[in-house]
Amino acid sequence: MLVLALYFFMAKIITTKNVTKKEVITQHAAVLFRQKGFAGTSMRELAEKLGIEASSLYNHIGSKSELLQTICFAVANDYNSQLEKTELSNEKVAVVIENIIRFHIHMMLHRFDEVFVANHEWKQLQEPFLSNFLLQRKSYEAKLIALIKKGIQTKEFVNINPHVAVLTILSAVRGLEFWQRHKKNLEQKSLEQDIVYHLLNGLKK
Amino acid sequence: MLVLALYFFMAKIITTKNVTKKEVITQHAAVLFRQKGFAGTSMRELAEKLGIEASSLYNHIGSKSELLQTICFAVANDYNSQLEKTELSNEKVAVVIENIIRFHIHMMLHRFDEVFVANHEWKQLQEPFLSNFLLQRKSYEAKLIALIKKGIQTKEFVNINPHVAVLTILSAVRGLEFWQRHKKNLEQKSLEQDIVYHLLNGLKK
DNA sequence: TGCCAAAACTAACACTTATTAGTTTTTAAA
DNA sequence: TTTAAAAACTAATAAGTGTTAGTTTTGGCA
Numbered sequence: 001m002l003v004l005a006l007y008f009f010m011a012k013i014i015t016t017k018n019v020t021k022k023e024v025i026t027q028h029a030a031v032l033f034r035q036k037g038f039a040g041t042s043m044r045e046l047a048e049k050l051g052i053e054a055s056s057l058y059n060h061i062g063s064k065s066e067l068l069q070t071i072c073f074a075v076a077n078d079y080n081s082q083l084e085k086t087e088l089s090n091e092k093v094a095v096v097i098e099n100i101i102r103f104h105i106h107m108m109l110h111r112f113d114e115v116f117v118a119n120h121e122w123k124q125l126q127e128p129f130l131s132n133f134l135l136q137r138k139s140y141e142a143k144l145i146a147l148i149k150k151g152i153q154t155k156e157f158v159n160i161n162p163h164v165a166v167l168t169i170l171s172a173v174r175g176l177e178f179w180q181r182h183k184k185n186l187e188q189k190s191l192e193q194d195i196v197y198h199l200l201n202g203l204k205k
Numbered sequence: 206m207l208v209l210a211l212y213f214f215m216a217k218i219i220t221t222k223n224v225t226k227k228e229v230i231t232q233h234a235a236v237l238f239r240q241k242g243f244a245g246t247s248m249r250e251l252a253e254k255l256g257i258e259a260s261s262l263y264n265h266i267g268s269k270s271e272l273l274q275t276i277c278f279a280v281a282n283d284y285n286s287q288l289e290k291t292e293l294s295n296e297k298v299a300v301v302i303e304n305i306i307r308f309h310i311h312m313m314l315h316r317f318d319e320v321f322v323a324n325h326e327w328k329q330l331q332e333p334f335l336s337n338f339l340l341q342r343k344s345y346e347a348k349l350i351a352l353i354k355k356g357i358q359t360k361e362f363v364n365i366n367p368h369v370a371v372l373t374i375l376s377a378v379r380g381l382e383f384w385q386r387h388k389k390n391l392e393q394k395s396l397e398q399d400i401v402y403h404l405l406n407g408l409k410k
Numbered sequence: 411t412g413c414c415a416a417a418a419c420t421a422a423c424a425c426t427t428a429t430t431a432g433t434t435t436t437t438a439a440a
Numbered sequence: 441t442t443t444a445a446a447a448a449c450t451a452a453t454a455a456g457t458g459t460t461a462g463t464t465t466t467g468g469c470a
Contacts, residue, residue: 021447039245040329043428052448055429059447064428120325124245158406164399171380175372194369201363226417248458257418260459264417269458 021060025050029067030113038068038117038124068121069129075118076136078107083143093151098196100144101173105192108176116177141166172198227265230255234272235318243273243326273326274334280323281341283312288348298356303401305349306378310397313381321382346371377403 028049032041043064047054061067082103086096107115122133148162157165172195179191233254237246248269252259266272287308291301312320327338353367362370377400384396 036328037242037244039242042426044426053450055431055450056448058429123241158402160403161395161399164396165403167380167383168377168400168403171383172373172377174379175376178372178376190366191369194366195373197363198365198370198373247456249456258420260420260461261418263459 025057025060026067026070027113030071030117033068033071033121034113034116038064038121065126068117068124071114072118072122072125072129072133075107075111075114076133076140078111079103079140080136083140087143087147092156093147093154094156094200096147097151097169098200100147101169101196102192104170104173105176105195108173108179109188112177112180119174119177141170144170230262230265231272231275232318235276235322238273238276238326239318239321243269243322243329270331273322273329276319277323277327277330277334277338280312280316280319281338281345283316284308284345285341288345292348292352297361298352298359299361301352302356302374305352306374306401307397309375309378310381310400313378313384314393317382317385324379324382346375349375 025046029041029046032046032049035041036045042054043057044054047057050057083100086099086103089096089099091099122130125133144166145162148157148160148165151157152159152162176195230251234246234251237251237254240246241250247259248262249259252262255262288305291304291308294301294304296304327335330338349371350367353362353365353370356362357364357367381400
């Protein structure tokens with residue numbers, strides 16, 4: 001007698017300890033949102049990456065928007081708390097600025113997907129999250145501007161428009177987005193060193 | 206006797222001479238694509254901005270994708286032809302680089318919407334346009350890298366990784382995206398001067 | 411005026427979207 | 441082994457998508 005048994009398994013989200021399923025979903029969402037944008041990513045697509053059905057996502061998350069909110073504010077919080085720490089040090093302004101640049105580079109290289117999404121997709125946040133996010137960013141920039149001003153007063157920096165300098169620095173560091181493509185071709189340390197040097201000392205001899 | 210006449214007018218796309226309706230549509234599309242992203246913008250939304258119905262758009266354009274293609278390649282062409290012009294000059298490398306930076310700033314300030322869309326939404330291009338676009342960008346960057354290398358050889362520039370320098374410069378200039386918010390608060394000329402100075406001579410005294 | 415092409419319209423198509431309801435399976439503790 | 445919660449499933453909803461077909465209106469020229 002032949003017994004033929006067929007087993008069907010339901011797919012399940014794989015988690016390792018200390019990582020909730022919500023966090024696994026959010027991380028996958030970050031990758032997709034980076035690759036295809038928030039509006040360009042569907043919940044079915046996200047579910048497929050996780051090996052489950054779209055409707056099953058809602059056992060773990062509230063909504064698609066919530067995913068974006070989680071990503072954007074996690075990044076914003078990390079930048080803010082690091083800045084608060086760094087600000088309080090007694091180093092010279094040039095050193096503080098250098099440390100901040102290095103932290104930005106670190107975030108770009110190690111939290112790439114989330115940072116990218118926070119940089120590019122925040123516009124898709126719904127109110128009141130949109131306003132909140134913009135407010136946080138403005139306050140962050142204001143702190144940096146104040147630092148540059150201080151550096152000019154202490155004669156450490158040239159007499160540049162502090163607002164312009166901050167934008168130039170922040171944007172230059174964001175250039176690492178493009179760098180991901182050639183990640184392997186260059187040592188991280190020398191990359192970091194070149195950017196910091198370029199921004200602080202310029203290109204010319 | 207009272208005669209009551211009701212007139213209904215069909216909306217029409219307003220054009221001034223030397224501007225085709227297709228160009229008017231494309232310009233409005235650029236604004237919307239910048240504000241809400243390509244995937245986040247619907248044809249009905251675009252049509253509404255123009256005061257017509259969505260289906261009427263198709264008397265003038267082929268498809269939504271075509272709009273994105275038009276925008277991205279118009280920008281790419283402008284950058285490419287300007288670079289070809291500038292490269293051929295007999296100026297010192299530092300001057301050539303400075304001119305290129307100034308051109309980028311000019312594009313950011315005067316063709317904001319199109320440049321922004323080309324920078325952010327090119328990923329949504331369909332093949333073979335996507336590959337074509339990436340190829341053009343790579344070749345553009347390669348030319349800039351060669352220029353920086355030349356500048357290092359002629360001892361005009363410090364011994365920096367040319368690839369990193371190009372990315373830093375291009376990204377820094379893209380920071381003007383954020384500047385649009387405060388457009389009125391600063392003279393364009395001094396803004397331009399500060400960025401050029403920062404990138405060529407650095408922040409430190 | 412009469413005519414024709416350009417450009418608008420309405421209506422519909424076939425799909426895709428995020429999300430919900432209700433049901434079944436799985437997991438883990440009692 | 442029973443039981444309850446967690447987490448998967450199927451099926452459906454209502455709204456929105458780009459685009460096409462067919463029709464009507466418009467504007468300029470004969």
